[in-house]
Amino acid sequence: xxxxxxxxxxxxxxxxxxxxxxxxxxxxxxxxxxxxxxxxxxxxxxxxxxxxxxxxxxxxxxxxxxxxxxxxxxxxxxxxxxxxxxxxxxxxxxxxxxxxxxxxxxxxxxxxxxxxxxxxxxxxxxxxxxxxxxxxxxxxxxxxxxxxxxxxxxxxxxxxxxxxxxxxxxxxxxxxxxxxxxxxxxxxxxxxxxxxxxxxxxxxxxxxxxxxxxxxxxxxxxxxxxxxxxxxxxxxxxxxxxxxxxxxxxxxxxxxxxxxxxxxxxxxxxxxxxxxxxxxxxxxxxxxxxxxxxxxxxxxxxxxxxxxxxxxxxxxxxxxxxxxxxxxxxxxxxxxxxxxxxxxxxxxxxxxxxxxxxxx
Amino acid sequence: xxxxxxxxxxxxxxxxxxxxxxxxxxxxxxxxxxxxxxxxxxxxxxxxxxxxxxxxxxxxxxxxxxxxxxxxxxxxxxxxxxxxxxxxxxxxxxxxxxxxxxxxxxxxxxxxxxxxxxxxxxxxxxxxxxxxxxxxxxxxxxxxxxxxxxxxxxxxxxxxxxxxxxxxxxxxxxxxxxxxxxxxxxxxxxxxxxxxxxxxxxxxxxxxxxxxxxxxxxxxxxxxxxxxxxxxxxxxxxxxxxxxxxxxxxxxxxxxxxxxxxxxxxxxxxxxxxxxxxxxxxxxxxxxxxxxxxxxxxxxxxxxxxxxxxxxxxxxxxxxxxxxxxxxxxxxxxxxxxxxxxxxxxxxxxxxxxxxxxxx
Numbered sequence: 001x002x003x004x005x006x007x008x009x010x011x012x013x014x015x016x017x018x019x020x021x022x023x024x025x026x027x028x029x030x031x032x033x034x035x036x037x038x039x040x041x042x043x044x045x046x047x048x049x050x051x052x053x054x055x056x057x058x059x060x061x062x063x064x065x066x067x068x069x070x071x072x073x074x075x076x077x078x079x080x081x082x083x084x085x086x087x088x089x090x091x092x093x094x095x096x097x098x099x100x101x102x103x104x105x106x107x108x109x110x111x112x113x114x115x116x117x118x119x120x121x122x123x124x125x126x127x128x129x130x131x132x133x134x135x136x137x138x139x140x141x142x143x144x145x146x147x148x149x150x151x152x153x154x155x156x157x158x159x160x161x162x163x164x165x166x167x168x169x170x171x172x173x174x175x176x177x178x179x180x181x182x183x184x185x186x187x188x189x190x191x192x193x194x195x196x197x198x199x200x201x202x203x204x205x206x207x208x209x210x211x212x213x214x215x216x217x218x219x220x221x222x223x224x225x226x227x228x229x230x231x232x233x234x235x236x237x238x239x240x241x242x243x244x245x246x247x248x249x250x251x252x253x254x255x256x257x258x259x260x261x262x263x264x265x266x267x268x269x270x271x272x273x274x275x276x277x278x279x280x281x282x283x284x285x286x287x288x289x290x291x292x293x294x295x296x297x298x299x300x301x302x303x304x305x306x307x308x309x310x311x312x313x314x315x316x317x318x319x320x321x322x323x324x325x326x327x328x329x330x331x332x333x334x335x336x337x338x339x340x341x342x343x344x345x346x347x348x349x350x351x352x353x354x355x356x357x358x359x360x
Numbered sequence: 361x362x363x364x365x366x367x368x369x370x371x372x373x374x375x376x377x378x379x380x381x382x383x384x385x386x387x388x389x390x391x392x393x394x395x396x397x398x399x400x401x402x403x404x405x406x407x408x409x410x411x412x413x414x415x416x417x418x419x420x421x422x423x424x425x426x427x428x429x430x431x432x433x434x435x436x437x438x439x440x441x442x443x444x445x446x447x448x449x450x451x452x453x454x455x456x457x458x459x460x461x462x463x464x465x466x467x468x469x470x471x472x473x474x475x476x477x478x479x480x481x482x483x484x485x486x487x488x489x490x491x492x493x494x495x496x497x498x499x500x501x502x503x504x505x506x507x508x509x510x511x512x513x514x515x516x517x518x519x520x521x522x523x524x525x526x527x528x529x530x531x532x533x534x535x536x537x538x539x540x541x542x543x544x545x546x547x548x549x550x551x552x553x554x555x556x557x558x559x560x561x562x563x564x565x566x567x568x569x570x571x572x573x574x575x576x577x578x579x580x581x582x583x584x585x586x587x588x589x590x591x592x593x594x595x596x597x598x599x600x601x602x603x604x605x606x607x608x609x610x611x612x613x614x615x616x617x618x619x620x621x622x623x624x625x626x627x628x629x630x631x632x633x634x635x636x637x638x639x640x641x642x643x644x645x646x647x648x649x650x651x652x653x654x655x656x657x658x659x660x661x662x663x664x665x666x667x668x669x670x671x672x673x674x675x676x677x678x679x680x681x682x683x684x685x686x687x688x689x690x691x692x693x694x695x696x697x698x699x700x701x702x703x704x705x706x707x708x709x710x711x712x713x714x715x716x717x718x719x720x
Contacts, residue, residue: 041707045607046578047566048559052607053703056710099695099703110709112606113585115570115578172694180691189694197699199408206407210475218406218475225473246472247405247412300698318698331540332692334532334549335459338660338678339557343413343459347401349470350416 001151006084009033014093016085017152027075029084038098039105040121042194043112050198053121055099072129072185083129090145090152091129092190098125100191122165124192128152134185137294138173139284141186146277153190153301154265154273160192161264161306168193168200168305169264176296178322178329188299196305200313203302207312219314222246223257232352235282239275242283244352249342251324252295252351254283256317263304263313283319285360297321361511366444369393374453376445377512387435389444398458399465400481402554403472410558413481415459432489432545443489450505450512451489452550458485460551482525484552488512494545497654498533499644501546506637513550513661514625514633520552521624521666528553528560528665529624536656538682538689548659556665560673563662567672579674582606583617592712595642599635602643604712609702611684612655612711614643616677623664623673643679645720657681 004016004025010033016025040055071082083091100123112118130149131141141149153171160169173188174181196204210218226232226243234242234254242256256279258272268276288294298320304313324330324345335341364376364385370393376385400415431442443451460483472478490501490509501509513531520529533548534541556564570578586592586603594602594614602616616639618632628636648654658680664673684690684705695701 043607045605046570047582048562049566049569050700050702052609053701054707055703055705056707110707111589111591113582113589115581115585116606170695170699172698174693179693180689181693191695191701193701197701199698199700202408202700206405206409209409210406221475222407222473225475229471229473231471245405246476247403247410249412298694298697300694320697329540332697333534333539333541334658334660335530335551337658337680337692338532338559339530340410340559340562341413341551341553341557342410343415345415347414347416347470 001148001155003155008082008093010035010096012094012096014083014091016088017090017092017148017155019089019148023089025085025088027084027086029080031080033096037103038101039103040099040101041106042119042121044117044119046115048198051195053099055121057097070134070183070185072127072183072187073134074132082127088129088132090131090148092126092152092156093129095125095127095189099123100125100193119194122194124160124163124166126156126160126190126192128156128171128188128190130186130188136186137284137288138175138186139281139288139294141281143277143281146281147273150265150268150273150277154268156190157264157303158266160190161266163192165194166192166306167196169303170197171265171301171303173297173299175298176294178296179298181296196308200302200305204305204309204312207314208309211312217261217314219257219316220261223259232348234286234352234355235279237275237279239272240279242279244348244355246348248346248348248351249344250320250322251330251344251346252287252290252297252319252321252355253348254287254319254355256280256283256319258315262315263310264315265301265303267315280317282360283355286355286358287319287321289358289360290355291323291326295321295323361508361515363515368442368453370395370456372454372456374443374451376448377450377452377508377515379449379508383449385445385448387444387446389440391440393456397463398461399463400459400461401466402479402481404477404479406475408558411555413459415457415481417457430494430543430545432487432543432547433494434492442487448489448492450491450508452486452512452516453489455485455487455549460485460553479554482554484520484523484526486516486520486550486552488516488531488548488550490546490548496546497644497648498535498546499641499648499654501641503637503641506641507633510625510628510633510636514628516550517624517663518626520550521626523552525554526552526666527556529663530557531625531661531663533657533659535658536654538656539658541656556668560662560665564665564669564672567674568669571672577621577674579617579676580621583619592708594646594712594715595639597635597639599632600639602639604708604715606708608706608708608711609704610680610682611690611704611706612647612650612657612681612715613708614647614679614715616640616643616679618675622675623670624675625661625663627675640677642720643715646715646718647679647681649718649720650715651683651686655681655683
């Protein structure tokens with residue numbers, strides 16, 4: 001793919017990813033954009049041993065603009081969007097309202113307990129625009145386009161992993177107003193984080209425990225057993241399998257694993273990228289056929305940390321939804337939000353059966 | 361307080377808590393209730409080292425009945441509710457749609473990976489009805505009534521801690537349709553759990569780490585420093601303090617700590633119970649005055665595990681809300697739900713200032 005790197009008027013980077021070397025992206029973004037003075041910070045909670053990010057400037061971010069003001073559509077004469085070109089293929093750019101920033105400043109007047117530490121929330125938040133077509137769903141993209149999105153994710157993972165201070169690269173897609181999505185144009189995000197996320201830390205600890213006790217890779221073992229048992233498998237092909245984990249927390253939850261242990265998206269072969277694309281589309285099309293409306297979902301890429309424990313990690317995608325019936329949502333109330341006790345009103349076997357029996 | 365223990369037609373226990381010994385509760389519940397055959401199970405996730413509860417019967421639970429069909433109101437001639445008496449003070453009863461049950465059965469036909477374990481989800485889920493008045497909010501209860509609710513929580517904690525196999529007692533209140541509350545009648549819940557919750561495990565690990573490294577109680581130290589700094593304090597009295605923690609994750613988050621380390625609600629003195637009641641009402645009244653509507657919130661009691669690490673625990677209440685502005689909610693999307701990375705669009709200092717400046 002051809003990459004064309006541009007700079008937006010406020011200094012942010014924008015990258016056009018195009019399928020053909022001959023395509024030229026030269027339209028200059030002439031908008032006058034205010035400097036946002038973004039200085040998010042992060043604080044380490046000594047009770048839970050987790051960093052918490054604070055980004056108070058984000059209260060001002062764009063909320064559900066009307067379609068003719070979509071900031072992710074190509075620019076037109078009367079709508080200068082984030083993307084200056086009149087058409088595009090796939091675009092990545094730095095979020096205008098990021099939770100992590102290259103700016104570094106801390107308000108020195110704030111006093112905190114000595115057991116708590118504070119640092120600028122250094123990092124990078126990117127938007128990945130999957131297509132110029134405002135009304136598409138990811139499940140409606142062509143397999144060829146999905147394959148190119150995988151290439152973009154892989155390229156961003158490699159690039160962002162090389163930035164100083166980045167410990168984990170996290171590509172994800174939030175879809176649906178039910179989970180607070182403010183822009184409907186098909187897009188995902190990538191967070192390049194200055195720490196290994198709490199959930200990844202716990203997963204690595206689990207993998208380490210299993211390797212120490214049994215000498216085996218926990219993720220590979222679970223995948224192999226699920227494939228042998230079959231009851232929770234949604235779909236599979238030569239190099240990937242999609243299944244509902246035996247400990248699913250969400251009303252809909254499907255994990256997609258490559259058969260070969262790979263550390264991150266950049267490590268996937270061309271064949272594995274092709275196979276992921278077809279498998280993921282099959283899964284998403286089933287999910288979008290479950291109910292009258294497309295399913296709200298979160299799709300989260302679990303990649304190895306950039307600098308350590310890479311041998312413990314196993315690249316996979318976790319896809320889950322808050323919708324528990326046609327007209328009911330799962331809420332994270334007292335048990336989940338208060339105590340991290342997950343209660344699933346369904347079983348993994350029921351979820352798998354329902355998704356398998358849904359014809360897209 | 362006087363306790364009158366009754367048995368409901370389907371075998372569940374119901375307890376009337378009354379202020380006077382002279383009150384007699386003898387109305388028999390004559391409803392014909394179907395046996396629900398409740399056999400929730402729990403599975404241990406070896407990757408995250410957490411139990412996940414599966415309660416597939418709960419899909420059928422009551423969702424927002426009309427007011428004249430409220431199952432928590434006193435019974436009338438044409439509405440036989442969960443509570444048979446024509447009036448009551450405070451009532452506790454076993455949830456009809458519990459996530460944990462005394463029944464124990466596992467579907468033996470289900471096969472799971474060998475690294476995953478499965479057990480019946482043994483335990484007890486109770487409803488605590490704070491008042492017979494359907495339209496009250498907790499913040500509108502009298503201080504005297506709140507004090508009696510504390511006594512009920514303490515009594516339930518002692519009783520449930522004595523049941524076989526119970527490892528943690530978790531009283532909480534979910535309030536507001538924004539977090540999925542299905543019954544508006546003022547009530548809370550208590551979960552008597554067969555394991556120490558994942559969040560409590562992490563908190564105890566943090567307390568242990570701090571004690572090993574510094575020889576001090578982490579919770580007591582954070583409380584003392586917050587009281588000295590003052591900037592994040594909401595309210596305080598002789599034996600309790602309410603403050604926004606320096607690592608607040610939610611748009612509104614307030615923790616209430618007793619000044620003396622206590623392991624659970626049963627360990628509070630009468631004076632401490634009085635002081636909690638007045639402080640909590642002050643905090644809740646401020647929160648309900650923040651916006652035009654009462655604030656949706658979750659209030660979660662953190663108590664010591666029943667059987668171990670009691671010396672590491674510090675009883676406190678964590679109160680938080682998903683509302684981030686008058687018309688916007690915080691959603692737990694990719695970063696929070698996918699990676700447990702919390703991003704707060706406000707700072708603890710801003711939250712504390714806003715709540716302090718709100719006049720109830």
